[in-house]
Every structure is written in structure tokens, then in C-alpha cells.
Amino acid sequence: MQKVVIYGGSGFLGRLIQNACLAQGFSVVIVDRNAPPEQSGVSFVLADTTYPITKNDFLRNPYAVINLTGKNIAQRFTEQHRKEIHTTRIMSTRNIVRLFENPEYRPDVFIQASAVGYYGNRGNDILGESDEPGSSFLSTVVIDWEQEARVAEQYDVRTVILRQGNVLGRGGFLAKMVPWYKRFLGGPIGSGDFWFSWIHADDLVRLYLHCMQKKNMKGVFNAVTSPVLYKDFSAGLAKSLGVPHFFTIPVMVLRIAYKGLADEMTSSTRAVSHRLSHYEFSFHFHDYMHALWDLKKYWK
Numbered sequence: 001m002q003k004v005v006i007y008g009g010s011g012f013l014g015r016l017i018q019n020a021c022l023a024q025g026f027s028v029v030i031v032d033r034n035a036p037p038e039q040s041g042v043s044f045v046l047a048d049t050t051y052p053i054t055k056n057d058f059l060r061n062p063y064a065v066i067n068l069t070g071k072n073i074a075q076r077f078t079e080q081h082r083k084e085i086h087t088t089r090i091m092s093t094r095n096i097v098r099l100f101e102n103p104e105y106r107p108d109v110f111i112q113a114s115a116v117g118y119y120g121n122r123g124n125d126i127l128g129e130s131d132e133p134g135s136s137f138l139s140t141v142v143i144d145w146e147q148e149a150r151v152a153e154q155y156d157v158r159t160v161i162l163r164q165g166n167v168l169g170r171g172g173f174l175a176k177m178v179p180w181y182k183r184f185l186g187g188p189i190g191s192g193d194f195w196f197s198w199i200h201a202d203d204l205v206r207l208y209l210h211c212m213q214k215k216n217m218k219g220v221f222n223a224v225t226s227p228v229l230y231k232d233f234s235a236g237l238a239k240s241l242g243v244p245h246f247f248t249i250p251v252m253v254l255r256i257a258y259k260g261l262a263d264e265m266t267s268s269t270r271a272v273s274h275r276l277s278h279y280e281f282s283f284h285f286h287d288y289m290h291a292l293w294d295l296k297k298y299w300k
Contacts, residue, residue, distance in 0.1 A: 001027045004212070005062045005107070007049055007096055008069035010034045012171025013113075016205045017066060018042060024209060029058045049092035053099055064212045065107040067096055067149070073138070074173065077261040086141050093148040100155045109158045111211050112149035116163050116197045116224060118142040121267035124195070128274040129163070129220045138264050146220070158218050160211045162204075165224035165271060168291050169201025170298045174237075178299050181238055187247035189254065192231025194268035197224045200285035200294070210281050222273040228288045230266075240292040241299060 004021045006014050009030040018028050022041050030036050031045045031053075043058050049069050053059070069092035071084045093112065099105040119127045120134015133139050142163075152159045168174055180186045199207075204223055211217050228236075238245035254262035285291040 001025065002063035003027050003029060003061065004064045004066065005029045005031060005059055006066045006068065007031045007092065008067065010036045011068065012169065013167060014068050016201060017208050020205045020209055049095050050088055053095050055105065059099065060104050062107045064109045064111065065096065066111045066208065067093055068113045082137060089141060089145045090148055093145060097148065097151045100152055100157055106155055107157060109160065109212055110152045111160045111162065111208060114146055114161050114163045115142050116165050116222065116269050116271040118163055119269050119271060123268050125270060127269065127271045129222055136264060136267065160217055161220045162207065162223040163220060164204065165197035165199045167201050167204055168198055168295060181241050181243055184244055185247050186234065186238060187245060187249055188231040188234040189249045189266055190251040192229060192234060194230050194266055195227045195270035196230040196233050197227045197269050197271040198288060199223050199225050200291045203283045203285055207281060214279055217279050221275050222271050224271045224273055225283050226286055227270045233288055236289050236292050240296050
């Protein structure tokens with residue numbers, strides 16, 4: 001039985017990938033500071049990956065290694081939090097890749113989670129995988145993050161980097177937004193005239209499995225479907241929940257509450273996936289309303 005090691009796998013996305021791997025007949029090892037629920041076929045290694053990772057039998061001879069580590073961004077942007085956002089991504093990725101120096105810990109494929117924050121605030125520009133990065137704080141974090149991941153290529157490890165859009169699913173940012181909308185307090189941020197890149201969680205999980213199994217896939221892929229203006233996405237979310245949509249969140253209020261995070265939240269990133277169509281991958285959810293209607297079952 002082939003083994004998949006998921007670093008930072010105890011969260012919302014990690015659990016979905018774990019279950020998909022089990023369904024495909026893989027065994028799974030979760031490496032995290034928090035233990036996942038016990039499940040047949042899943043082993044757990046307790047570790048803070050910002051420090052060197054101790055070698056052990058659970059991590060030996062993996063088929064695939066998936067890296068989802070990183071401090072949650074959705075908090076007030078203090079200097080300490082900004083430092084943690086950077087450190088948890090860069091140091092964790094560096095320590096994971098260092099294991100690959102030893103052939104016993106070297107996978108066939110390494111899949112690194114990244115983000116469309118790479119492109120920064122780019123207005124109406126349509127952004128494919130070959131476009132230049134932005135200059136925002138999160139852009140610089142992603143640049144450094146991807147650079148650490150690419151070191152795996154020096155060990156002849158097939159390396160895939162997925163620049164993810166906002167993940168629409170039962171967990172993640174929607175789980176935080178929906179309660180506000182159900183209280184009639186949801187709405188666009190400012191004018192809402194900025195592009196919002198997204199992907200349904202089911203499509204993203206399918207993409208991780210596709211990257212694992214499609215042996216000619218390597219390099220950077222934008223893990224996004226069809227970008228939408230945020231004001232339209234916000235109205236669509238309200239419609240799917242059957243609630244009014246008349247509230248507007250002033251950007252200044254967010255700046256007071258979250259400091260620099262407010263500017264990152266209103267960045268216009270119109271990312272598209274140019275490369276995936278060449279690797280026999282297609283999305284099940286192309287339209288944001290289709291995705292929101294599908295997810296409505298979680299918010300009853």
C-alpha cells in the first residue's frame with residue numbers, strides 16, 4: 001500500500017484530502033501539532049515543523065508528500081502575526097524538503113500548497129501561471145514559500161505547486177462568513193469591485209489526487225475556477241442562504257479591526273488556470289452560484 005504524508009493535515013482541507021486518499025487505497029500519515037480524529041488507515045506524527053523534523057518509520061518511503069502547513073492568515077496583522085505567517089510557511093517547507101536529502105524519505109511527488117496572493121492587487125488583469133508576482137506582503141511570503149518548495153527539484157522529486165484561490169467548502173472562510181450573513185450582516189467589502197478567485201473544495205481535493213497520479217504534472221498551477229467580482233459573489237452567497245443583501249462593510253472598519261489584512265482582503269486578483277487543461281483535469285464547479293447552491297446543504 002502506497003503512503004501519502006500530509007504535513008499540516010489536521011485542518012479542513014487536510015481532512016478532505018486524507019479521506020480522498022483513503023478511498024483511493026493509500027495509507028495516510030498526518031504530521032501536525034494537532035491530532036486528527038482517529039481513523040483506520042491513518043497514522044499521526046506530532047511535530048512542530050518550524051523545527052527540524054525527527055526521522056521515523058512513519059515518514060519513511062512515502063509515495064507522495066503534501067505540504068499544507070502555515071499560520072492562518074485571517075487575523076489582525078500585527079508585526080508578530082506577520083512574522084508567524086512568514087516563518088511557519090518558509091521554515092516548515094524548508095524542514096520538510098531537507099528530509100528529501102535522505103533517499104529513504106524522498107517521495108515520488110511533492111505537492112506544495114501555495115496561493116494566488118502571489119499576484120497581489122492587479123485590478124482587471126487576467127493572471128496566468130507565467131505572470132509576474134505582486135509586491136504586497138503576502139506576495140513576498142508566497143514568493144519565498146515557493147522558492148523553498150522548489151528545492152525539492154534538486155533531489156529529482158517531481159514537484160507541483162498549487163496556487164489556490166479561496167476554497168469554498170464546509171470549513172475555511174465560508175464557515176466564518178455564513179453566520180454573519182444569516183444574521184443579515186453579510187455584504188460586500190466597500191464597493192466590492194475587486195476580483196475574487198475561488199475553487200470548490202471538492203474540485204481542489206480532486207486536483208491534489210490528480211497531481212499525485214498524473215506523473216507528467218509538475219511546476220506551478222493556478223488552482224482556481226472562474227473569478228468573479230466580490231460584490232457579485234457576496235450577493236450570490238446571500239441568495240443561496242435566502243437572506244437579504246443590503247449591508248456593506250466599510251474598508252476603514254476592517255483596517256481598524258485587522259490593520260493590513262484589510263488591504264489584502266480587498267486585493268483584486270483575477271487568476272485563471274491556463275495549464276490544467278493540458279493535463280486532462282476539468283472542474284465540476286465552473287460557476288460560483290453552482291458551487292454555493294451545492295454548499296447550501298452545510299448551512300441549514
